[in-house]
Amino acid sequence: MQTKLPKVGTTIFTTMSQMANEYQAINLSQGFPNFPIDPLIEELLAKNSKENVHQYTPMAGLPALLEGIAALVSRVYQRNIHPATEILVTAGATQGIFAALQALVHPGEEVVILDPAYDCYDPAVHLAGGKPVHISMREDFTIDWKEVRETVNQKTRILIINNPHNPSGKMMEESDFNSLVQVMGDHPNLILISDEVYEFITFEKKHFSAHNHEILRNRSIIVSSFGKTFHLTGWKVGYLIAPEYILKEIKKVHQYLVFSVNSVAQKTLADYISTTDVTTLGTFYQDKRDRFKELMAKSKFELLPSEGTYFQTARYKAISQLSDVQFCEWMVKEVGVAAIPLSVFYEDSTDYRTIRFCFAKTDETLVQAAERLCRI
Template structure:
C-alpha cells in the first residue's frame, strides 16, 4: 500500500512515510493503540490546521494559520438564530436539508451565476463542505477506480478517495502561478479514472479558474466520461475576475458536484453548514450516503442561515475581503517577504526565500516559536512543496490582528 501510494504521489516510499508521520504527529505526539489491528488511514494522526491552531493558542501567537475569521458574523444572522431557537426548530429536519435553505442556495446561484439548480432534486445541505466532499466521493467512486486531484490540495481529498477504496492520482501545480497543465491532466487519465477533483478559488494559492480552464476541463470530462467534484467554498470571494462555477458549462452540468460552505459565506465556520449541488441522479446517490451518516444538519442553524441568505449578504464579500487582503499585503510592503496578491479566497501565499533556507515546516515552527506568528507551511497541502519556501497566511481577521502580524513580519 505504501509503495503504491508513494508512486501515486510521485514520491519514494520512505519519503512519503516520513512526511506523513511528521505531517500528522508533529503537534500531537500521538501513538497508535495496540487495540487497533488495521487502521483505514494508518499514518494520519490529525489535522495540520487544528494542530497549528492549538499550538498557536498554547504559545499565545497571532494565529493566521487556520482559515477562520476572528470577527463577529452579521448581526442579522445572530438575530435570526435567536428567533429560530425561540421557535419550533428543535427537531430532526429533512435529511436533504431545510427546504427553505435549499431554495435560498438555489437563488444565490441564480443571482450570481445565472444558473438555478432545482432545490428539491439538485441541492443538498450537509454538515460542512468537508462532509459534502466525503459523501460525493464515497457515493460515486468505487474500489480500485482512480481520482485525479491537483496539489497543493486541501487535506481531505486524498483520504476521502482512499476511504472509498480508490486510488488518488496527484497532478502537481507549479509555483508561483499554480496554473493547470491540462495536457498533463489528460496524460494521467487511464481506463480506471472516474473523477477529477478541482478547486477554485484554489486553496492555498488563491488562483481562480479562467474560461479556458473550464473549457479544457469540460473537454476532458466529456471525452473520457468523467465525473467532476468542484470545490467552490470560496466562490463568492473573488477579486480580479468573476468566478466561474462548474455547472455554468452545459457539458459539465450533468456530471459535476459543486461543493460550497455557508459557514465560509457567513463567517461562522463552526456552524458546519455546507451544501452539494448536482444533477438529480448524482444527488440521489449522495443523499443515500448522508442519510446513514449524520442524517441531517442542525435544524435551527439552517433556518437562521436561510433567512439571511435571502438578504443577499454574500454580494459584499469580495469588497470586504479585498480590503483585508490589501491591508495585509500593504503591511508586508517593506518586509523581506515576497508575494503576488492572491486572486481569490482569504489566503495569501508568502515567499520567505530571502530570509531563510529552512524547509517550510521548520520555518513555520521558527516563526511561531521565535516571533509569535502562526502560518501554515504549504507542504501541509503536499509534501513536494517543502522546499518551495512558501507559507500560507489567512487574512480573514480583524484589522488589529492583521496589523499585529504584519508589524512582527516587517521586522524579521
C-alpha cells in the same frame, strides 16, 4: 491495531493552532475569521431558537433553505435548479465531499487530485477504496492540462478541482475551463467535483464556475459553504448541487452519515439568505487583502498574487533556507506569528519555501502580526 489511514496524523491546522496557543502567537494559520458575524444573523438565530424548529429536518435539507439556495444560484449564476432533487444540505463542505466520494468511488477506481490540495480529499478517497492520483500544479499554481489529459483514463472515476484555490488563492481562467471541458468530453463517464467554497470571496478576476458550463454542470458535484460565505465556520453547514442522478446516490450515504443538519442553523440561514447580497463579500475581503499587503510592504517576504479566498501565500527565500515546516515552527516560537507551510498540501511534500497566511482577521490583528513579521 491496523490503521486504514497510515499516512494521516494530527492535521497541520491543529498543530499550528496548538503551537500558537502554547507560544501566545498571533494565529494567521487556520482559516477562520476572528471578527463578529452579521448582527442580523445573531438576531435571527435568537428568534429561531425560541421557535418550534428543534426537530429533524427532511434529510436533504429544510425546504425553505433549499428554495433559498436555488434562488441564490439563479441570481448569481443564472442557472435554474430543482430544490427538491438537485441540492443537498451538508454538515459542512468536508462532509459533503466525503459523502460524494463514498457514494461514487468503487474499489480500485482512480480520483485525480491537483496538488497543492485541501487535505480532506486524499483520505476520503482511500476510505472509499479508491486510488488517489496526484498531479502537481506548476510553481505558479497553474494547471498543466497536458499532464491531466495524459493521466485521466478509463479507471478515473472523479476529477477534483478547487476554485478559488486553497491554499494558493489562485483562480482558474476561462482557458482552464475550456481545457476541463475537453477532458470531460474525452471521458464521458468522468465525474467532476468542483470545490467552490470560496466562490463569493473573489477580487479583480471573474470567478468561472461549473455552474456556468452546461457540459460540466450536468456531470458535476458543486461544493459550497455557508461557513465560508457568511464567516460562520463553526456552524459547519454547506451544500452540494448536482444532477438528480448523481445526488440520489450521495443522499444514500448522507442519510446514514448525519441524516440531517442542524435545524436551527438551517432555519436561520433560510431566513438570512434572501436578505443579503453575497456579491459584496469580495470587496469586504479585498480590503483586508490590500490592508495586509500594505502592512507587509517593508517585510522581506515575497507576497504572491491572491485572486480569491482569504489566504495570502508568501515566499521566504530571502529570509531562510529552512524547510517550510521548520520555518513555520520557528516563526511561532521566535516571531510570535503562526502560518501554514504549503508542503503539507502536496502528496510528495513539494517545498517551494512558501507559506500561507489567513487575512480574515480584524485590522488590529493584522497590524500586530505585520509588525512582528516586518522585524524579521
